[in-house]
Amino acid sequence: MNRINTLFLFTLLAAVGLTACSGLPQGTVCTVNCTVSGNATLSVTLQSKPLTPPPSTNLLSYNLTVGGATLTPATGNPINIPGPFTFDLTRLQSDSAFLGSVTLPSGTYTTLTLSLSGAEVTYCTVTAGVPGCTAGTVTQVSGGASAPVITFPNGGLVVTSSQQAGISVYFDMGGTLTVANQAISGINLTNGNLTTINLGPTHTSGLTSSQLDYLEDVTGNVTVNGNVVTIKTATYGSITATADSNTYYSPNCNLTGIGDGTNTINCVQNNQVASIDAILNADGTIELISYDPISAANTTNNDWIEGEVTYTPTNLAQFSIVANDADVSSTGSLLPSSFPIGSPVVVNLATGANAAIFGVDTQGLTVPADYTNFIGTLPATVLLPGQAVAVHVTSYSSTAGIVVTADAVELRFSRVAGTSATGGNNSSFSYSSNSLPPYFGFTNVNQLVELTSGTPPSTNSTYYDGITTQTNITSGLTYSVRALYFGQFDAFPFVAAKVRQNQ
Numbered sequence: 001m002n003r004i005n006t007l008f009l010f011t012l013l014a015a016v017g018l019t020a021c022s023g024l025p026q027g028t029v030c031t032v033n034c035t036v037s038g039n040a041t042l043s044v045t046l047q048s049k050p051l052t053p054p055p056s057t058n059l060l061s062y063n064l065t066v067g068g069a070t071l072t073p074a075t076g077n078p079i080n081i082p083g084p085f086t087f088d089l090t091r092l093q094s095d096s097a098f099l100g101s102v103t104l105p106s107g108t109y110t111t112l113t114l115s116l117s118g119a120e121v122t123y124c125t126v127t128a129g130v131p132g133c134t135a136g137t138v139t140q141v142s143g144g145a146s147a148p149v150i151t152f153p154n155g156g157l158v159v160t161s162s163q164q165a166g167i168s169v170y171f172d173m174g175g176t177l178t179v180a181n182q183a184i185s186g187i188n189l190t191n192g193n194l195t196t197i198n199l200g201p202t203h204t205s206g207l208t209s210s211q212l213d214y215l216e217d218v219t220g221n222v223t224v225n226g227n228v229v230t231i232k233t234a235t236y237g238s239i240t241a242t243a244d245s246n247t248y249y250s251p252n253c254n255l256t257g258i259g260d261g262t263n264t265i266n267c268v269q270n271n272q273v274a275s276i277d278a279i280l281n282a283d284g285t286i287e288l289i290s291y292d293p294i295s296a297a298n299t300t301n302n303d304w305i306e307g308e309v310t311y312t313p314t315n316l317a318q319f320s321i322v323a324n325d326a327d328v329s330s331t332g333s334l335l336p337s338s339f340p341i342g343s344p345v346v347v348n349l350a351t352g353a354n355a356a357i358f359g360v361d362t363q364g365l366t367v368p369a370d371y372t373n374f375i376g377t378l379p380a381t382v383l384l385p386g387q388a389v390a391v392h393v394t395s396y397s398s399t400a401g402i403v404v405t406a407d408a409v410e411l412r413f414s415r416v417a418g419t420s421a422t423g424g425n426n427s428s429f430s431y432s433s434n435s436l437p438p439y440f441g442f443t444n445v446n447q448l449v450e451l452t453s454g455t456p457p458s459t460n461s462t463y464y465d466g467i468t469t470q471t472n473i474t475s476g477l478t479y480s481v482r483a484l485y486f487g488q489f490d491a492f493p494f495v496a497a498k499v500r501q502n503q
Helices: 369-374
Strands: 039-049 058-073 079-088 097-105 107-124 139-143 149-151 157-159 164-172 177-180 183-187 194-198 211-225 228-232 238-249 273-281 286-295 304-309 318-327 344-349 357-360 388-397 402-412 414-419 428-431 447-450 463-465 478-485 494-501
Touching (some): 039 058, 058 097, 079 097, 139 183, 149 194, 157 164, 211 318, 211 494, 228 273, 238 273, 318 388, 357 369
Parallel strands (some): 238 286, 344 402, 357 402
Antiparallel strands (some): 039 097, 058 079, 107 139, 107 149, 107 157, 164 194, 177 183, 211 273, 228 238, 273 286, 304 388, 388 402, 414 478, 478 494
16 A cells, blocks of 8 residues: 555545445355456554443543554465554544555455554543542553454455455454453453444445545644645544535634634645544545634644543642643644653643633534633633643643643543433433443433534534434433533533444
8 A cells, every 4th residue: 555654644545335246245255256356445444442331440541553454365465554553542432543545456355463562541540429530540551562363254354356345443442451440450452352344335324325434533733735635643644635615614714813714725724733524435535524723824833732631620720631632743843753642641721921711612513602611711620520622732841740831722522432311313312421431420410412413514513423313313322422521510511523323
């Protein structure tokens, strides 16, 4: 497979629509008309299975480095998908990430082997009914290198000449962890807790039959050429997507100092930090469906760290997060080039003339009227455990743990999994509060998840995976969301950008 650079840059792909010779489904061995020749293409994405509700521990980060992958055919030479790339699997409870696309000889493939350089899990313990981690309990546990093997069912994965195929690796986080009394004592990456999901027309989602998968909340530094937008991430390379007449541009495009005041491709500027959502199409192109600038074009300091608030803040000018993403300036960065995802970070708010400003990255979703409570010059005590925030870093020290100063704090999207207490309607469903991670501190009241029914490009809309629409949400099943979290007593505790029904 061609690569833009050795950091494993995302490319425009030729993939999807997995079928087998003679029209057989994925995972079926061809038994008639099996003389095949020429090449096929295969694209591989990654997603993670959340802990079974209610979770046995409070998982804050699951940092996994994938060195590459190898497809083994029934006959012939193995096919390699090179790396490395690093993901926080807690984000992939609701989202999908791209692992690679390869051109390969048509035929039967028996196994997919992942080369895992290691893993690091960050967790905490809590007191029941009390929001936030118990003081001083945020802990990290590491796991060594491994090469787990996924065996394709029913004799193998069959692809034929000129076929476009797609699979997603489904990583069961809980199955790899040893947990007792909320504490994680070990990570076993060889347990075989990986399976594959068939992508394409047979996979239930809000996508059309000609689309493979969502690639979501890809955040990093921007390069734009015409209507082609490239996002360079800190830990998993770059993705290049093409904007069209259906691309949605977030309200941040109209903020002074960030966008240009237009909801058009002109909002996209070189050296911005932005988040994009994209779709991998069946014809191999990547379609830009949402563009959300987080900061203005700035070549001197576009350092951001994103993470989850872990403790209930008690200091007006300080709070703590566990980092699950970062954006590193292309020049003059204050952050290490290989930022340690999963690390605890102490954030001090800038004061004086450059006092920290809070904001909410609504992305045009339906938010509660009181979302403005998180906008302006505010104390750290407005923040809640379980909220995800991005902070703009103006100073960085790692002498005694990571300590930063920030002049901007942006409320962003938490990843949460739980059991639905109600079915979905056109605007919402509810979580059973006792199925959610205990560090939220929920009382025994169902928690509403607000859904947005928009029509891009004029208005944004919630995405769906595992179901086609919000009305397919069923009481008693497990759902993961990527959502803004406003607090358990808010009219809209969660505002979902994505809902996934878990397998």
